[in-house]
Amino acid sequence: xxxxxxxxxxxxxxxxxxxxxxxxxxxxxxxxxxxxxxxxxxxxxxxxxxxxxxxxxxxxxxxxxxxxxxxxxxxxxxxxxxxxxxxxxxxxxxxxxxxxxxxxxxxxxxxxxxxxxxxxxxxxxxxxxxxxxxx
Amino acid sequence: xxxxxxxxxxxxxxxxxxxxxxxxxxxxxxxxxxxxxxxxxxxxxxxxxxxxxxxxxxxxxxxxxxxxxxxxxxxxxxxxxxxxxxxxxxxxxxxxxxxxxxxxxxxxxxxxxxxxxxxxxxxxxxxxxxxxxxxxxxxxxxxxxxxxxxxxxxxxxxxxxxxxxxxxxxxxxxxxxxxxxxxxxxxxxxxxxxxxxxxxxxxxxxxxxxxxxxxxxxxxxxxxxxxxxxxxxxxxxxxxxxxxxxxxxxxxxxxxxxxxxxxxxxxxxxxxxxxxxxxxxxxxxxxxxxxxxxxxxxxxxxxxxxxxxxxxxxxxxxxxxxxxxxxxxxxxxxxxxxxxxxxxxxxxxxxxxxxxxxxxxxxxxxxxxxxxxxxxxxxxxxxxxxxxxxxxx
Ligand SMILES: [Zn+2]
Numbered sequence: 381x382x383x384x385x386x387x388x389x390x391x392x393x394x395x396x397x398x399x400x401x402x403x404x405x406x407x408x409x410x411x412x413x414x415x416x417x418x419x420x421x422x423x424x425x426x427x428x429x430x431x432x433x434x435x436x437x438x439x440x441x442x443x444x445x446x447x448x449x450x451x452x453x454x455x456x457x458x459x460x461x462x463x464x465x466x467x468x469x470x471x472x473x474x475x476x477x478x479x480x481x482x483x484x485x486x487x488x489x490x491x492x493x494x495x496x497x498x499x500x501x502x503x504x505x506x507x508x509x510x511x512x513x514x515x
Numbered sequence: 516x517x518x519x520x521x522x523x524x525x526x527x528x529x530x531x532x533x534x535x536x537x538x539x540x541x542x543x544x545x546x547x548x549x550x551x552x553x554x555x556x557x558x559x560x561x562x563x564x565x566x567x568x569x570x571x572x573x574x575x576x577x578x579x580x581x582x583x584x585x586x587x588x589x590x591x592x593x594x595x596x597x598x599x600x601x602x603x604x605x606x607x608x609x610x611x612x613x614x615x616x617x618x619x620x621x622x623x624x625x626x627x628x629x630x631x632x633x634x635x636x637x638x639x640x641x642x643x644x645x646x647x648x649x650x651x652x653x654x655x656x657x658x659x660x661x662x663x664x665x666x667x668x669x670x671x672x673x674x675x676x677x678x679x680x681x682x683x684x685x686x687x688x689x690x691x692x693x694x695x696x697x698x699x700x701x702x703x704x705x706x707x708x709x710x711x712x713x714x715x716x717x718x719x720x721x722x723x724x725x726x727x728x729x730x731x732x733x734x735x736x737x738x739x740x741x742x743x744x745x746x747x748x749x750x751x752x753x754x755x756x757x758x759x760x761x762x763x764x765x766x767x768x769x770x771x772x773x774x775x776x777x778x779x780x781x782x783x784x785x786x787x788x789x790x791x792x793x794x795x796x797x798x799x800x801x802x803x804x805x806x807x808x809x810x811x812x813x814x815x816x817x818x819x820x821x822x823x824x825x826x827x828x829x830x831x832x833x834x835x836x837x838x839x840x841x842x843x844x845x846x847x848x849x850x851x852x853x854x855x856x857x858x859x860x861x862x863x864x865x866x867x868x869x870x871x872x873x874x875x876x877x878x879x880x881x882x883x884x885x886x887x888x889x890x891x892x893x894x895x896x897x898x899x900x901x902x903x904x905x906x907x908x
Contacts, residue, residue: 387661395658421659427771447678447779450726455646455666464726467665469674469774477774481663492681509662 384458388507395422397436402508405500409476411437420476441498442515443472450487466490470512484513520794527614528751528758528908531560531744532869537857538708539634540738545574546581548740549630550588552862556742561755562624564589569616569625570596571609572742573860575632577651585628595622602894603808603860604766605629606741607901610865611764613745623746629862630740637736647736668810669733670725671897675779676813677727682780682828687727689831690812691718694731694854696839697809701851703841703880708735709855732812734853741862743869751908759872762797762887763904765790773897782814783900784821784891791889791902799823802904803885804871805845806864808893809852815839818891819847822902846882861892868905 391399401408409418412426413433425432448468454460466482468490482490483499496512503509533555535548543551549572557564570593574581582596595616599605606629613625633649647667648655655661679685695715701707713731721729751758767786769778792798799822807815816830824845825833838844850856850867857863868888870876885907892901 386664389658389662391658399658446774447674447681449670449673449677451664451670452723453669453725456661456664457645459664462664465664467663467670479659479663479665479774492678503662511663 386458386503387456388503389509394424398422399507401436401438402500402510403506405508406438407441407498407510408436408438409474410434418472418474418476420478439472439474443470443496443512445469445482445490445492445494445496446471446477447492448482448490450490468512470496478510481511482513483511518793520790521796523614523618524762524794524796525760526748527617527745527761528748529743529761529869529905530746530751530754530756530758531556531562532866533557533559533742534706534859534863534866535630535740537706537739537859537863538737541635543632543738545578545630545632545740546584546588548632548738549574549585549628549742552630552740552742553585553589553626553628556626556628556744559756560744562744562746564591566624567591567626567744568594569613569622571599571612571625572628573598573600573605573609574630575649576600576654593622595625600895601768601899601901602896603810604768604892604894604899604901606860606862606865607764607890607892607903608766610743610745610761610903611766611901614761614764617745617747623750625745626742627745628740628742629860631860632738633858634736634738649736667725669728671773672811672814673725673728674774675817676811679780679813679817680727683831685816685831688715689816689834690727690732691715692834693809693812693815693839694718697848697852698855700841700849701855704850704856707851707856708737709851728811728813731854734810734858735855737857737859739857739859739863741859741866743865757873758908759869760906760908761903762906763791763793763795764902765794766899766901768895768900769898778898780817781827782817782821782893783898784818784893784902787900787902788822791904795904795906797887797904801887802845802889804849804868804882804888805847806849806852806868806888806890807847808861808864808891809848809854810858810893812854814893815847818893822889822891841880841882849880849882860894861890864890865903868903872905872907874907
């Protein structure tokens with residue numbers, strides 16, 4: 381069963397830098413050169429001020445769990461060995477919220493507003509996926 | 516100062532309403548189901564097919580220009596026809612568009628409807644049953660989701676439930692009241708997909724899906740269609756059914772996303788409702804029955820708050836009071852809703868609102884003396900919302 385491969389990200393053109401940074405174990409987000417705010421998911425226009433001047437900048441990787449769910453039902457055979465697993469919406473210190481897994485803690489112990497920090501899961505030689513563990 | 520939208524109050528009526536067979540209807544396409552519902556609506560209304568000059572309808576998302584396929588099967592050319600793609604908010608939006616088109620002389624009699632084959636498509640194979648997906652693969656996320664095992668609408672809405680429980684002390688037991696009360700309504704409805712009693716004990720023992728949701732927190736997979744006919748109040752007078760007035764409607768779409776701001780615990784039902792109340796000149800206290808978009812139990816609870824039937828955070832106590840039952844303070848989803856009647860993306864709830872306003876139900880299904888019905892639609896990646904307020908003529 382564990383041989384069934386999990387889905388790997390199929391990046392849109394605008395998110396290729398995000399995944400390239402993740403491969404090198406850095407969490408990078410687009411940051412506006414005009415208003416200095418970050419955003420997610422990646423796009424080429426700042427949703428805060430509509431500037432197109434932005435850079436990819438590394439963020440702290442620290443945040444808190446805004447909300448979360450625990451999967452008991454298996455929606456894809458590739459996740460048979462993983463249930464129960466946590467899918468969480470993490471609010472980063474820099475503002476944006478990103479979807480991920482919270483790992484390294486029993487699912488029943490996860491709470492809203494819990495502090496977490498990023499870790500990278502090397503799912504293949506070319507792809508690493510940002511996940512979060514309790515801080 | 517009078518708001519310009521009040522010009523739309525009471526100028527149109529719903530003069531026909533119909534459904535297809537509901538639940539498990541194998542071997543019938545979504546198009547044949549919607550045509551079945553539309554034929555039933557036309558035939559009970561007394562409207563001549565040749566008088567229908569508008570079609571605004573929707574089906575499964577992969578059907579390109581679905582209204583055209585429907586018109587072809589009904590043999591109707593239209594002055595005004597389109598398909599809205601606001602998910603479960605589309606069906607009320609269709610009626611809103613119909614009223615605006617009629618008001619400005621772009622059409623006189625508009626057929627609105629929705630049809631899907633969601634039970635059949637999620638039961639055609641074991642793989643389809645496991646995936647439980649009604650949308651085409653081309654619409655599913657390719658990154659920032661599947662690599663984390665994030666699939667299905669249940670999880671998306673469950674995020675809101677978790678956050679609401681955290682902020683306001685809402686409990687699973689509160690969600691249970693919603694599931695149990697709507698099932699009780701479905702048992703009074705011979706067309707309902709669910710025929711078995713659901714007790715709070717059954718609810719507590721349910722199979723977990725995506726916590727905090729279990730099986731009975733999730734709406735049904737149904738083959739189902741519904742349709743209504745909208746025309747001017749003047750034309751409505753000469754037809755077969757007691758006309759039901761369109762008193763108000765509103766839409767609001769939190770396009771910044773379900774995961775942005777506080778949208779998962781304060782939905783766009785708030786602003787859509789305010790717009791509809793203003794058009795109708797009414798408020799939550801005037802509403803006698805509500806038909807709330809119940810894709811998941813939690814969504815009913817938050818919308819009841821967002822519509823002002825109780826304060827934000829007090830939805831749990833409100834549903835636990837028995838308010839939602841037939842005979843309660845606000846009989847809600849009186850046909851069983853999408854949790855227990857059938858899931859027609861809000862269209863069946865519009866039909867139920869119309870029928871409640873006609874007072875033609877037997878006493879055990881009728882909301883006594885009901886004059887005003889509020890109906891909600893929600894969907895389109897969880898951020899689109901629409902509200903319809905109906906009244907007795
Ligand atoms: Zn900016």
